[in-house]
Amino acid sequence: MAAAATLTKIRFEKATPAIGARVQGVALDETATPEIVQALREGLHEHGVLFFELGEGVEEAQQRNFARLFGELEPVYGFSTEQQEAQAKRGSGGLIDADFQPLKEYRTAQWHTDGTPFERPPQAAILTAVEPPELGGGTMWASMYAAYEDLSSHFQNLLDGLQVLHGTMRTPFVRERAQSIHPAVIRDPVTGRKALYVNSVYSERFLDMSESESDALMRFLFEHVKSPEFHVALTWRPGTTAVWEERVTQHRAIDAFTGKRKLRRITIKGDKPSA
Template identity: 35%
Template structure:
């Protein structure tokens, strides 16, 4: 799709069970291109879930009640400010963020609702050597509070204190090593990363926005124009994504998130 990220897959019907050879080919393509796009795949939820579980174990997303469907429905008409329109990796405030996501388009507005992804391997690799060395030694605080306050302001009925107690702030490395490829990726994001540990306020005000802004450089990106029946499958570890909030008609997407199989965990 672009030089550095994204590939479109043809010649496979995701409504049917995949052979081990097909799974292996897709997994290698996914590790190479970071996000795979499948067109004209009109799946039901059961088929969507079966495809996802060929690549990892089921992740139970934040805020899902026990026994709820593993299919998370994103049904929006006024998405601006709800969190998707910030560059982010999913749920980095959790002790083990999901390995990957599989998002399927069900309904679209007439115009708009694209999604962008960015390659955070490349974001790290294109920093100057001196800045890479600094980032290699840093950790950062990830905190759910900011995104929760935005959700509450948009009318979602969350109890902020309860959510903060469930997911207290935690420290993560600023540079993450991918457990399968061994490559280093920049691991901060606007939605959840609040500060770089050990730096002064003034240093944080300079460096953290610089790193976040660097990640969204156009040369690191791919942009998808959805169609009903399109599936996107991305590796949450070396990518960030951004849902373009440029519509006011209904957009309905179904998503499954997965964790790594034991042999692929870091």
């Protein structure tokens, strides 16, 4: 009865018809019971991105403890850059500071999903507002379930089974080059739904196609993802935390804001995406 009572207090309030939910009834230092973990992880796969208001002054250790509700933490995320190394020396690793990582220069203001040049991209990511902008500077997410399902059956049949080369060709700020091949369409293991797995920052080309065919199809899909019907937007406030499932969403920052913009990121280890 105690477990059932705990679960009844967790509420998922849909943010849009296609993506996102605001979560009520979860505390910052929530005890990781199996029932709570299952409810949150299933909710994440269903809604794509979850929004929490955890209160002001969330410390890094508290955020990391909260993040463990969603999986095993990655010690360090992703690519080595000069700015990341400078932050690590200052003891601010994991902090996304727009003063050191300009949104346009680092392509975070373009639709993307993290780490697809890796064989095992992150499964999920968590951002907590440390010093949110005075005005603007929010983050948007797009449902790749909805993006796939909105395509005609002809396009779905074309994409099913195609493979895509992902790499760091468009990210000159990355010090180490990386490439990996993933399906153009993947299937989420929890919901069973198919999701488009092509993004404008890291997807370089379709395999077994001519360059002109691949470029035309890529351009179409990059524009398709911009459809507002697939989107949800978040305005950052102190203590706001967003958790998103990397495989079934894309995200982008809004590069129009006043004041500082500091967010702390943690990522969850993932496996190889599969169709």
